[in-house]
Structure formats: structure tokens, C-alpha cells
Amino acid sequence: MEIQRYKLTIAYRGTAYHGWQKQLPNKYYKGPAPTGGLEGIPTVQETLAVAIQAVVKHQVNLVGSSRTDTGVHAKGQVAHFDTHMTQIPLIGLQRAINSRLPADIDVRRIEPVPPTFDAISSTASKRYQYFLWNDRRKPVYFSDLAWHWWHRLDVDAMKDAAARFVGTHDFASFAKSGHGRESTVRTVYACDISYRPPRFVFGVEGSGFLWNMVRIMVGTLVQVGMGTYEPEEITRMLESKDRTAAGHTAPAHGLFLQWIKFKPADVADAPQGDQN
């Protein structure tokens, strides 16, 4: 019986979900269980798995590339699962799954991939976007999709500071404790800021990210814009390897997982059969 692995590209609005997946406290985690008080609120992964299982008629192990936190959104989350139900045409499979999903989750793409593909270990780079609404007027219609922060910001200083994140650094100062990663060294390929008043969009592309890394980077950049820190201080913050040396953590609801790139070798040679 042929088993086929499928790669899903998913868009969702995280507002109504307890993140992609319940965060399991690990040995490094000091705080309360992240699920505290949120029992009963579904995760995107659970909701999506239920829809897939209703279509393929068997349990699936749905593995997501990024564990987005509660309230965080995605334009291009990626996940994989295996099934022997390979006789379902791809487009039919996608529509059947989407018809069983709520309005705030949509499978944008579904592709067969070789068993070498793994949504987590095959990841080459990711890009996040963070939206900030810098106006006195509230973003009434998208209050859950952008951080509303009204204070005059020095854009040039922010861009100067943002550039200092680019490169391979130890991002320990920009990680929430309990991230549970052995190494806190990451490579940031790009950290850009676009400003079309009153909207700021921060873009951060990197090899991988630590827990709350983008949100702490954005919170710190906003404090640079307010004059709390000088752009030069970013370097010192990185060197200190101490969370208290960096700035505040920006709220979750302004964050979007934009896209994920994978190692070409792992996605190559996808069997083209009766899936198409």
C-alpha cells in the first residue's frame, strides 16, 4: 500500500486559536503551563487535523514547521502528513479539506513531497512580518491584526538599529526563557522596516527563530524609535546574552508568519502520479 507525504501551505488568522499547537512545558520552562486557563480553546493544528482526517478517513500526524503562539497569524505556515489515500486528486483533496475548515483557516496549497521532506528539519529559512498601526485613531476593523501604538517614532533610528540584527549572532537576549533550545545562535538574513504612515511593517528573515525572538526585536526597535535606546545599543544587547538587556516584547497579534523556504534536496523528486 503506497504511502504518500503531502506538504500543506496554510493561511490562518490566529485570533480565535490557542496558537498552532499547545506548547508543552519543557525542562527549561520556569513559568506556568502556557495552556493555563486556555483549555477548551482549539489550536490551528487540531482544527486542521480534524478536517484532514474527515477526508482521508484515518488518523493523521500533522507536523507543523512553526509553533506560532496564541494570537499569531500565518500567511504561509507549512505542515506535512502521510496518507495511503493517494487516489484522491490533489485539487479535490484541497477543496474537501477547506470545505471542512472554519472561515479563518485556509489551505492555500497542497503538494506531494518525498518522505525525505520534513516540515521542521527541512526548513532552510523563514520570514516573519510584524504590523504596527502608528496612529491615534484605532485600527477598528483589524484591531486583532496589528499592534496599535501611538507615539511619534524616529524611523531612521529604527532602520539603523534593525540593520544591526543582520548576521549570525547569539540571540539569547532576544529569547523568552523556556525556549528550550541548546544553542541560541541564529542567523538573521534580513531585518527591514517599511513605513507608509500610519503603518509600519517589520520584516525579519532568518535561519530559525527563538521563542518570542521577533516580538522582542520589534518591541526593542519601537523603543529605539521612542528614544529609549540608541541604535548602537543593539550590539551591546546581543553581546550581553541576557533577556533583561533587550527591550519589551511586542504583542502577539501584530505578528504574521509570512513564508518558509525549504532545502531543495528534501522537496525534490516529488512523485508525480495519480495525485495530479
Added chain:
Amino acid sequence: MEIQRYKLTIAYRGTAYHGWQKQLPNKYYKGPAPTGGLEGIPTVQETLAVAIQAVVKHQVNLVGSSRTDTGVHAKGQVAHFDTHMTQIPLIGLQRAINSRLPADIDVRRIEPVPPTFDAISSTASKRYQYFLWNDRRKPVYFSDLAWHWWHRLDVDAMKDAAARFVGTHDFASFAKSGHGRESTVRTVYACDISYRPPRFVFGVEGSGFLWNMVRIMVGTLVQVGMGTYEPEEITRMLESKDRTAAGHTAPAHGLFLQWIKFKPADVADAPQGDQN
């Protein structure tokens, strides 16, 4: 003690509210109490009144121009209230109220008006907008702000039909029973459709509107676009004065109250004093 009347222009996202105001069943209303099952869900009017009262330090009677239904949004709802707390500068009053409101309600403007101004009886005309997302892909990030309807639509036929609503007609066929109005004759000044794929925006401007009038007009226009009705049938529907002669009611969440115009005489001569 000087009493001053204030006119508020308000924007809100109706998703989390039980409409502007709880609809009181009237002698014409046949169905279940509209509040059925929704007790505990706040209305926009209640939420706004609480914020105003916290600022002016006394009970206020907040009168809104349009009783938008549950899930309906507003860019320019208008309401009025009276207070003797005229020593509060206008801008301070607005900011104090907004700081006490949730992220999905924002007072866009506050102006002193003469006691002749009444948010309901001074209304000259109103314009509603209805947003339709005509694509297979779901509007994941604004699923509560547009009707997601995927079916090829004949735009020309819809525009032809829309034009037939313009003028003074008896809109009994386009009113939900229980509207409780003596007369169902209304004047529609404009009924336009803009289409920038995949987004349709219906705009309806009129002297006044019956319960669900815009939503039934939009639902019927979409059925014209699908070929269920010919554009010419709009005239027959109006003449029949029978709700069953018209089409479906479009869902509430695509509807926005865009703006309200008032009789110039009623808003004139606003006292310009220490309010400014």
C-alpha cells in the same frame, strides 16, 4: 446650568456586539425576541454609554441614528447625548472616551450641536456599503468583514438590476417582517456596484431604510448575478410588495453603515464656546 448636546461620529466593528442596541420586539414583530440566546453580549450603545458616563460623571441618554444589527459594522454611525459638563475641552472629551473604549469602537469626531439636533429625526440621508469577497480563497484575515461567496457573477446584469432600485418605491418586498414602520415607501438616491476582482462593494444611499433592506437588496442582486433572476424582475419584485417575491437576505457581517447626512438647519448655529 448650561446643558450642551454633543454629536458623536463613531466607527466600530460589529463582530463582538449584539448590534448597536437591543431590538425591542414591537407589535408587528412575529418572531422570537431578537435578544434570544444573546443575553450577556454587549451592544455598542451600552459599551459607548458606559465610557461616556465614566467621563462626564452622570447618566446619559445616548441616542443612535441607526440600529445596526448584530455583526453589522459602522464607519460613520452618529449618536447624540446631553451633558452639563461643558467645561471639558472637546479634544479632551474625545480622548477620554476613546481611552475607555475597547479596540473595536472608536469615536472619530465629537461636535457641539444645538438642541434642535436629533440623531434620528434630523437624518436627511444615509449610505451603506456591502462587501462581498468573490473568490474561492477565503478572506482569512477579514472573514467577519465581508461575505465570502464563490460563484461566477454577471456584473453587468447586477449593475442593470441595481439601477432599478433608484427612485421612490414601496420597499415592502425588501423588508424583514416586524420592521414596525407604518410606511414602507423609501427613496433610494443611489445604488452602485464597484467590482475590483475578487471584491464587490455595493453602495446604497437613501432617505431611510427598512429592516434588512440593504441585505435583501444585495442578496437579490447576487442572485441576479447568478442568473436566478433577470434584472427586469426587480421592478416586479417592488410592485408585488411581498417579501417572498424578492431574493435571499445577505449575511450581516458584510454590511457597513458608511455615513449619515443631516438636515443643515438642525446642525446649524452650534454654540462655539469653551467646548473648543
